[in-house]
Amino acid sequence: MTIYQSFLPAAGTLDGVDLPTLAAHLPTPFYAYSASAIRNRVTQLQQALKGLDARLCFAVKANSNIGVLNLMAGLGVGADIVSLGELRRAQRAGIAASRIVFSGVGKTEEEIAAALVAGVWRFNLESADELALLQAVARRQGVIARAAVRVNPDVDARTHAKISTGKAENKFGVGFDEARIWFDDAARYPNVRLDGLHAHIGSQILELAPFEEALGRLATFWRELRDDGHIIESIDVGGGLGVCYRAGTDRPLAVADYVAAIRRGLEGYRGRIVLEPGRHLVAEAGVLVTRVIRVKHGQERDFLVLDAAMNDLMRPALYDAWHDMHPLHAEPRPLQRYDVVGPVCETGDTFARDRQLPRCEAGDLLLIAGAGAYGASMGSNYNSRPLPAEVLLDGGRYAVVRRRQSFEQMLAGEQLPQAWHAA
Numbered sequence: 449m450t451i452y453q454s455f456l457p458a459a460g461t462l463d464g465v466d467l468p469t470l471a472a473h474l475p476t477p478f479y480a481y482s483a484s485a486i487r488n489r490v491t492q493l494q495q496a497l498k499g500l501d502a503r504l505c506f507a508v509k510a511n512s513n514i515g516v517l518n519l520m521a522g523l524g525v526g527a528d529i530v531s532l533g534e535l536r537r538a539q540r541a542g543i544a545a546s547r548i549v550f551s552g553v554g555k556t557e558e559e560i561a562a563a564l565v566a567g568v569w570r571f572n573l574e575s576a577d578e579l580a581l582l583q584a585v586a587r588r589q590g591v592i593a594r595a596a597v598r599v600n601p602d603v604d605a606r607t608h609a610k611i612s613t614g615k616a617e618n619k620f621g622v623g624f625d626e627a628r629i630w631f632d633d634a635a636r637y638p639n640v641r642l643d644g645l646h647a648h649i650g651s652q653i654l655e656l657a658p659f660e661e662a663l664g665r666l667a668t669f670w671r672e673l674r675d676d677g678h679i680i681e682s683i684d685v686g687g688g689l690g691v692c693y694r695a696g697t698d699r700p701l702a703v704a705d706y707v708a709a710i711r712r713g714l715e716g717y718r719g720r721i722v723l724e725p726g727r728h729l730v731a732e733a734g735v736l737v738t739r740v741i742r743v744k745h746g747q748e749r750d751f752l753v754l755d756a757a758m759n760d761l762m763r764p765a766l767y768d769a770w771h772d773m774h775p776l777h778a779e780p781r782p783l784q785r786y787d788v789v790g791p792v793c794e795t796g797d798t799f800a801r802d803r804q805l806p807r808c809e810a811g812d813l814l815l816i817a818g819a820g821a822y823g824a825s826m827g828s829n830y831n832s833r834p835l836p837a838e839v840l841l842d843g844g845r846y847a848v849v850r851r852r853q854s855f856e857q858m859l860a861g862e863q864l865p866q867a868w869h870a871a
């Protein structure tokens with residue numbers, strides 16, 4: 449087993465930037481992403497894939513900030529998108545449409561049409577209905593769309609139920625039998641070039657076995673199709689690589705082992721291999737910097753009330769996810785147990801229960817680690833809290849890549865009833 453490389457920040461500094469100094473310039477809470485750590489992850493993966501015709505398509509949903517996407521573009525990384533909004537972001541960030549794959553079970557006619565006009569590389573199709581729709585829209589536009597069938601390999605990724613996608617009971621993909629019919633019926637879809645396979649079994653996967661099993665099933669299917677004369681130009685192995693949220697406990701896979709499994713699993717396959725990593729590339733590169741509003745001594749527990757809340761980082765509330773936390777004060781302090789909570793009016797607005805931390809006081813800064821993926825991108829305005837700022841850090845410098853939302857921006861689009869229309 450190769451060792452997994454973690455980029456958890458040394459307390460206080462991230463990518464050469466002193467976070468307390470940064471917090472003196474920016475209102476908390478804010479997200480900070482280390483460009484160096486992201487670059488590191490990307491190049492490490494690219495190097496492990498050397499010799500293969502591999503393409504990385506970053507899962508935009510993990511971190512949709514155009515500053516981060518632009519960093520990906522500069523590294524030759526494409527995008528895995530699931531909406532028109534993500535397409536627009538990827539394009540705005542400079543990711544060429546020819547490097548974009550479009551996934552998702554609910555692509556609408558409008559989205560398919562716009563993606564075809566933009567010239568996305570391929571569609572990962574998840575239902576026969578979608579295949580028929582793609583055929584119709586491509587025909588109308590007089591183009592040939594390239595597509596892969598997303599198969600559901602019925603593999604248990606052994607991760608959180610809410611982010612497991614590869615079991616037959618999940619809404620994603622189609623069974624091998626149905627996929628087989630699509631290929632055999634390809635003549636019925638003259639405007640769709642169905643020449644790819646795709647599978648994504650889940651997220652935050654910490655074991656190799658589920659990946660190996662899914663790869664094995666994909667490879668068996670590919671051989672079957674090949675022997676029957678179908679040309680498969682790309683196999684997309686999805687994303688899912690887990691990361692370290694809890695130092696000393698989470699044991700993520702090493703990239704070398706993951707890529708070795710891909711090489712083994714797809715041995716003999718000479719086409720393009722697509723990877724759709726999201727979390728692995730950005731999660732540990734990002735932190736949420738927040739300030740303690742007050743320490744509340746409750747009837748049974750001590751609460752650390754932060755200025756960040758579930759609307760800023762939803763993972764603990766939604767998945768009971770653990771995120772390591774580090775107070776940013778320099779001097780050592782005795783340890784104490786806290787329930788770490790946000791100001792939102794829900795008990796679920798809890799980042800951690802009974803967490804042992806150095807004693808904190810009002811005004812102290814706290815870093816929440818592992819926040820670079822599915823953090824800002826899942827943020828909301830719940831409790832009418834403006835979206836936080838996002839900052840890219842790079843070797844001692846910083847650039848704001850999203851200003852903190854103003855109240856005016858938060859209210860934009862809302863209006864008092866201007867006119868009542870008969871319905």
Ligand code: LLP
Nearest residue numbers: 507551648651652687688724725726727822
């Ligand atoms: N490809 C497809 C088709 C996906 O659905 C996903 C993630 C990815 C790639 C990227 O997976 P990753 O490499 O990031 O594991 N909000 C949840 C995670 C949801 C993942 C959804 N799909 C969380 O915070 O844990």
